[in-house]
Amino acid sequence: MGRQRVGIAAFIWLVGLTGAAGGAQAQENNCVTCHSALGGRLAAPVEAFQRDIHAEKGFGCVACHGGDASIAGMGGMARELGFVGRPRGRQVLDVCGRCHSDADFMRRYNPSLRVDQVTEYATSVHGRRLLELGDTAVATCLSCHPAHNVRPPSDPLSSVHPVNVAATCAACHGDADHMKPYGIPTDQREKYERSVHWAALSEQGDLSAPTCNDCHGNHGATPPGISWVGNVCGQCHSVMADYYEESRHATTFTMLGVPGCATCHQNHEVTRPADDMLGLDEGAVCARCHAPGDRGGETALAMRSMIDSLQAAYHAADSLLGAAENHGMEVSQALFELGGANDALVTARAAVHSFDREIVGAEVTDGLEVAVRAFARGEDAMNELRFRRTGLAVSVVIILALIAGLLLKIREVDYRATVTET
Ligand code: HEC
Ligand code: HEC
Ligand code: HEC
Ligand code: HEC
Ligand code: HEC
Ligand code: HEC
Ligand code: HEC
Ligand code: HEC
Ligand code: HEC
Structure with a gap:
């Protein structure tokens, strides 16, 4: 370790010198020049960033990290120049929110893009645990949009493209060790991938079929206009939801504290229904609560x-x-x-x-x-x-x-x- 540090220090000193000597180069992005020469963890962002949406829009390293790219030496990373280094925890919200919560700024690039990600996130289970309890095991912007590899949801290579969302969430929610302190199930992806929804999305390419974020919201606790995630099915299956809302079950299920649609269809493992769900035969859902006499x-x-x-x-x-x-x-x-x-x-x-x-x-x-x-x-x-x-x-x-x-x-x-x- 010690030798490596000395090596880096000597290297920086060299780059600093040459940078200072070549005046024209001082106008270039020294963050990139120096970091790509460093190798390993410190160079990886340069390579990845080339395909990031922010690079495409013309932003450089300082857009998020601060500092001064025209300074060739380590001085470009001085805290006095606003350098934030590697943002962690709630600091991430400030870094991303600086632009994404600024409607005037974002309108110049894309007027239709929402600017409520940070405020919505703050209302989610993830955001509340981070902001109120300092819990850093929850998702932040970076868990779902990996730094230096941020792409719009429409890009099939994006971590938040509909087909990739389940894997993005399951990085934590499918990891029993990570979720152990919370005592909640870790089988959501497994079950979801056996559902009719995943089949429609992954096999038929039907982008109107839901994945995790369509039911749970991208940034907020639940999608807009839905008071509780259990009601989310009706957003797409409105005919069934309208009938159900008028039915005896709607009131009694709420009273009993059982979910609506998911009681008979499950939430993650929704399978294709068949007529034998109906009736009192073995396997029929009604038989779980009703008998021939009632x-x-x-x-x-x-x-x-x-x-x-x-x-x-x-x-x-x-x-x-x-x-x-x-x-x-x-x-x-x-x-x-x-x-x-x-x-x-x-x-x-x-x-x-x-x-x-x-x-x-x-x-x-x-x-x-x-x-x-x-x-x-x-x-x-x-x-x-x-x-x-x-x-x-x-x-x-x-x-x-x-x-x-x-x-x-x-x-x-x-x-x-x-x-x-x-
Ligand atoms: C002269 C070389 C050089 C230049 C120029 C340079 N860096 Fe660095 N940077 C380094 C080295 C070396 C480290 C590792 C320091 C350490 O581990 O203590 C580093 C670390 C970082 C880190 C990680 C900090 C952390 O907390 O882990 C970030 C982020 C970073 N640089 C961004 C930038 C940005 C942005 C610029 C341009 C404004 C820049 N660097 C310019 C050499 C440079
Ligand atoms: C859109 C914002 C954004 C831009 C632009 C950006 N970064 Fe980062 N960078 C981050 C965030 C956020 C982290 C923290 C990542 C994490 O903790 O997973 C980070 C982490 C780093 C690290 C630390 C990596 C590590 O593994 O410790 C380095 C080094 C770095 N960035 C360099 C750069 C360089 C060089 C550029 C320009 C080519 C750049 N970044 C552009 C947001 C950005
Ligand atoms: C310097 C301002 C700035 C910062 C800081 C910034 N972004 Fe962006 N971001 C933009 C702009 C501008 C776009 C392009 C919007 C467009 O044209 O669609 C964009 C695009 C995106 C997109 C794709 C949106 C889409 O559908 O096109 C995502 C996702 C994103 N940013 C996430 C982040 C995250 C996460 C962070 C923090 C690590 C961050 N951004 C930091 C300005 C910024
Ligand atoms: C739990 C995962 C998750 C977290 C945390 C998260 N996002 Fe997202 N984000 C998504 C998903 C999924 C989408 C794709 C939405 C879609 O398909 O339209 C998205 C979309 C976006 C977009 C595109 C515009 C939009 O709103 O649809 C931006 C910009 C963005 N996120 C920024 C952020 C920022 C900034 C943060 C931190 C405050 C953040 N995200 C936190 C999952 C997340
Ligand atoms: C970085 C890890 C991580 C990622 C990625 C992540 N989560 Fe979480 N999530 C957590 C942790 C930790 C909790 C807190 C668990 C708790 O309080 O029970 C949580 C809580 C939740 C809850 C509330 C669970 C409850 O107790 O009722 C939902 C719903 C949720 N996440 C959905 C998602 C979705 C959807 C995605 C992907 C778009 C996602 N999460 C991505 C770590 C993550
Ligand atoms: C079709 C809608 C739908 C989809 C798709 C969906 N969920 Fe859920 N999820 C729900 C409902 C409904 C609940 C029950 C909420 C409640 O009881 O408050 C739930 C509960 C949860 C919980 C709380 C713990 C548990 O298992 O009960 C987590 C965590 C979660 N979902 C994560 C995910 C992840 C990760 C994905 C993607 C792999 C996903 N969900 C896909 C509707 C959905
Ligand atoms: C974002 C929209 C959306 C949401 C939310 C949604 N679904 Fe679906 N659902 C679809 C689509 C699209 C299909 C695929 C239709 C097909 O292939 O027949 C589907 C298929 C189904 C099917 C099979 C239908 C058939 O004819 O075989 C059932 C049952 C179902 N969903 C129940 C639910 C339940 C229960 C929930 C809530 C936990 C839910 N859905 C949430 C869009 C949605
Ligand atoms: C008390 C049990 C029960 C509840 C609650 C329930 N369903 Fe169903 N659902 C069924 C049964 C039984 C069938 C199969 C009917 C048949 O094929 O004869 C079915 C079939 C379906 C179908 C497929 C219809 C088709 O064309 O084959 C969809 C979609 C569906 N339900 C959605 C929902 C939604 C959305 C909700 C909540 C608003 C919901 N269900 C609540 C029992 C239930
Ligand atoms: C989770 C348990 C549960 C399931 C599953 C269930 N029910 Fe019910 N059902 C109830 C309860 C509780 C009541 C209210 C009984 C009461 O008020 O006397 C009820 C009431 C009814 C009523 C009204 C009876 C009356 O007195 O007017 C009908 C009809 C009915 N259910 C049909 C069905 C059918 C058909 C299915 C299968 C598709 C089904 N139920 C599945 C629990 C359930």
Whole structure:
């Protein structure tokens, strides 16, 4: 260690000298010149910073670190020149907030960029623990936007691009040692990566599917307009949320202190629902709280059987029309209309969230009518097909008879010809 320090000191002295000698170079960024020559931890920022959004916008090292880049020696890093060195803890907020909380300054670069990151952060669990308790194990700006490698969220290489957010948060939240003092689960990423949301985001590239920050907020405790993170699902699934809000469960679940949507769907591991979630069979969510005797249980069974019957009617009509189509019958209009029964199935599944059998029943009835009509059209087509087939059989017989007659006629002509020849 000692030898290395002497080495660095000698090197600085040298750079200081040459810097002072070359006047033109004094106008250059001496922070970069000296640091890139230092190697290791002290040079790494120079290399990384080249692709940082702040470098792209023309900022240099002093924008965050202060000091004077025109001074070639160690003097450029004098505290009197505003040099902050390596910002730590709450100091980071001052460094980043100097620009990002200054609306007038930021407007010159990008008028649509928000300028509330620091104030929002201060209201989050992370910010409150840092500012009120001095807890430095929480996330600061740098945990989510690594210094010298800051990129806009739209950049696929950014730590805060939607596809990368789960890994960024899990650096702490998936680290059992780091989270040990807090006694909270560390399985959020694991579970989230088994969810329908992650599949939509990572496989279909559907950027409207949520990742950690869409539910928990980027900087604040919860996204704007949401009083509690448990209510966040309704931001995107508004039809289900509207039904749910009007339902008996909305009031009783709040009273019981159980979450809303997450009670039946989970928060991190939201999987694709199926009809067997409904009812009282093993694995059905309703069976967790209701029994066959109570009204909730009865309603669960009734809603399930209504949905099952619509589903069955839809499939029957669909396969009959499909068969007719395969035989060349024109049933495209009937198939198109049958789509209405499938739509009804979708709305009925959404209406389950009213937990009211009348509402589900109304949707199912509409769908059943459509399915029954379509089935009748399928039967008509099949009857028509049968009729055509009998028609065909009759004409084949007639044609065969004609051919036979013709053959006889030809023979007769041939016979006459040979007779007259001889
Ligand atoms: C002449 C060489 C030289 C110049 C010019 C120079 N530095 Fe340094 N800088 C160093 C050395 C050497 C260290 C390590 C000092 C130490 O570990 O005590 C260092 C440390 C730092 C650190 C880390 C401080 C910490 O607390 O760990 C930062 C940040 C930094 N420099 C930024 C800058 C900026 C910004 C400029 C330009 C205004 C600049 N440096 C100019 C040589 C230089
Ligand atoms: C957008 C603000 C910003 C800019 C611009 C910036 N830095 Fe930094 N730098 C930081 C922050 C914040 C840290 C503390 C990082 C941490 O603790 O993880 C830091 C840390 C450092 C360190 C200490 C690294 C270590 O591992 O101890 C050095 C050295 C450094 N910066 C040099 C530079 C140089 C040289 C430039 C210009 C090429 C530069 N920085 C530009 C924000 C910035
Ligand atoms: C000297 C002023 C300044 C400082 C200090 C500063 N920034 Fe920036 N930052 C900017 C400007 C200007 C932009 C470019 C905005 C644009 O054009 O979209 C930017 C862009 C960003 C972006 C990308 C935003 C986007 O969507 O385009 C992030 C993220 C960011 N900064 C985070 C930080 C963090 C974290 C710190 C502290 C380590 C910091 N900034 C320090 C001025 C600054
Ligand atoms: C817990 C992680 C986390 C922390 C802490 C954090 N950010 Fe962010 N930040 C994000 C995410 C995620 C996004 C991307 C938002 C999006 O997709 O639009 C973001 C976006 C940004 C943007 C782009 C504009 C915007 O608001 O969407 C800026 C600028 C920014 N952050 C600055 C900061 C500053 C300054 C701090 C410190 C006060 C900070 N961030 C702290 C996660 C964080
Ligand atoms: C630097 C490590 C670190 C990073 C990165 C980080 N967090 Fe945290 N987070 C913590 C710590 C430590 C706590 C405090 C735990 C507590 O109080 O229970 C916390 C608390 C939380 C809480 C409150 C938990 C509770 O107790 O109810 C939420 C929610 C949260 N973080 C979400 C996120 C999200 C989302 C991200 C990524 C965008 C993220 N965090 C990134 C360290 C981190
Ligand atoms: C679809 C929305 C959603 C997504 C995506 C999401 N969360 Fe959550 N998260 C919640 C809800 C809801 C809670 C329960 C909050 C409560 O009970 O107050 C929660 C709770 C938490 C907690 C508190 C401890 C716990 O496990 O109960 C942490 C920490 C957390 N989430 C971190 C994350 C991280 C990290 C990610 C990304 C890997 C993430 N969340 C993704 C909705 C979400
Ligand atoms: C930011 C918007 C957003 C938020 C917040 C959100 N979701 Fe989603 N959700 C989506 C998208 C997008 C899909 C993918 C649709 C698909 O692939 O069928 C989806 C899919 C689903 C599915 C599967 C739907 C199906 O038809 O199979 C369920 C169930 C679901 N989300 C429940 C929830 C719950 C519960 C929450 C809250 C804990 C929540 N969502 C929060 C956007 C969101
Ligand atoms: C009491 C349990 C329960 C609660 C609470 C609940 N759901 Fe559901 N949810 C279900 C059941 C059961 C299904 C499956 C219905 C079916 O497929 O027959 C379902 C299906 C869904 C679907 C897929 C619908 C489709 O088209 O297949 C989404 C999306 C959804 N729920 C979102 C939510 C949201 C958002 C909330 C909160 C506002 C919520 N759920 C609350 C039980 C619940
Ligand atoms: C977390 C436990 C829980 C789950 C899971 C649950 N319920 Fe309930 N449900 C309740 C409670 C508590 C009540 C209120 C009972 C009361 O007020 O008498 C209730 C009430 C109802 C009611 C109103 C009954 C009445 O008296 O008018 C219906 C209908 C209902 N639930 C249907 C369902 C269906 C369908 C499911 C599955 C999709 C389901 N519930 C899942 C706890 C639950």
